[in-house]
Amino acid sequence: MRLEQLAYLVAVQESKSISLAAERAHISQPALSSALSKLEDELGVVLLTRTNSGAHLTEIAELIILKAKEVLNIIDDIKSIAQGNSVELNGNISAAADPGVNITIMPDILTTFKRNHPKVNTLLKVGESNNILQDVRTGKANFGIILDTEEFCQSKDINCKKLFSDKFVIITGANSKINLESIPLKQALDLPILLYNTEYITNCGVSSLLRKFGEINVSYRVDNLEMMEKILSQGESIAFVPQFMADEFLKANKIKKILIKDADLEVSVILIWSNRHHLSLAEKEFIRAIKKTCSQRTAL
Incomplete structure (x- = not known):
């Protein structure tokens, strides 16, 4: 049994694909399959069941992988100790x-x-x-x-x-009509809201949090921070972001921060x-x- 055989088996589990596992291991797919076949022969068990839909790990393979990861972690620790900085x-x-x-x-x-x-x-x-x-x-x-x-x-x-840890605050355009340092959450939820989202879905982490406090008025969903800043700078919408992110936006002087008066939205x-x-x-x-x-x- 060789360490690379264990590493290949772990890679198949993580990638859920022999071809992808081979690509990540920087070897050919036939070479990886051959290594796993030899491991099966040595152990006397079936590790992969091959069907028309692809290869699937057997139950015994999953158990072996748990131990294989322990072995690989120990090897990494040994290398780290031996080589130091x-x-x-x-x-x-x-x-x-x-x-x-x-x-x-x-x-x-x-x-x-x-x-x-x-x-x-x-x-x-x-x-x-x-x-x-x-x-x-x-x-x-x-x-x-x-x-x-x-x-x-x-x-x-x-x-x-x-x-x-941090907390959510509101950001909007520097020239927004909202001339307050803080506003109640309910009032904020009634304003046009911009959400950052990178998929074609209606739900995201921020919207899930906000919906616990009532209906939200979503006007925009964007997947680009530059577009987000440009839309917000018009002053007609707001966004809920962590404070550390808001402070970064404030550096451009196009955005201002508004605190949430009656709710502590920790994150x-x-x-x-x-x-x-x-x-x-x-x-x-x-x-x-x-x-x-x-x-x-x-x-x-």
């Missing part, structure tokens, strides 16, 4: 981040991480929190940084780490990854960089 990481990282996190936190993380680990390639997708949650579930993203939404609270098989920013995904050394180091940056932020 001299380890030269490589590989690819697929991550996804909420737009507020993307424009405030991720630039420093990405540039610092790339400077320290130039051989690691990072692909970052920006999306609405519920959409990112779905990407992590399906393996499109290895991990994500999202707002703690209602849909996340109902999710299973997802690991999470709280990064920091947590969390790091999530599937418990079906085996984190590589590069991903573990990237997560450490995220945690470090966020801890420094909360200390300010």
Whole structure:
């Protein structure tokens, strides 16, 4: 039994596809299939059932994968101890981040991480929190940084780490007719609302939260922060965003912030990854960089 055989088996589980697992492992599909067939022969069990609809992991394979992940994690720890700070990481990282996190936190993380680990390639997708949650579930993203939404609270098989807490505020155009520093939530819900959403759906994390307090007047749904800023700057609509995101918008002097007078809409920013995904050394180091940056932020 070789370690790469265990890694291939874990990759099939995470990718839910032999071809995708082979692509991520940077080997041909026949080579990966051959490696798993040899593992089946050695163990004397069937790991994959092959049908017209594709290959499916057997029940015994799922049990073996649990132990395989433990083994691979131990190997990573041994490599980390042996190589210390001299380890030269490589590989690819697929991550996804909420737009507020993307424009405030991720630039420093990405540039610092790339400077320290130039051989690691990072692909970052920006999306609405519920959409990112779905990407992590399906393996499109290895991990994500999202707002703690209602849909996340109902999710299973997802690991999470709280990064920091914040609260929702309202943003609108600097020349908006709303000349108040704070307004009641009920009054705000009656105003035209802009939602950031990256899919053709009517529900998202923010709208789910707001609907707990009554009907909402949604006038726009956009998937682009530049468009969001342009629409809001007209002063005819509002958006509910975390305060750290609002403070970033305020720098352009086109947007102003309004507090919610009678409700404390708390929100947590969390790091999530599937418990079906085996984190590589590069991903573990990237997560450490995220945690470090966020801890420094909360200390300010």
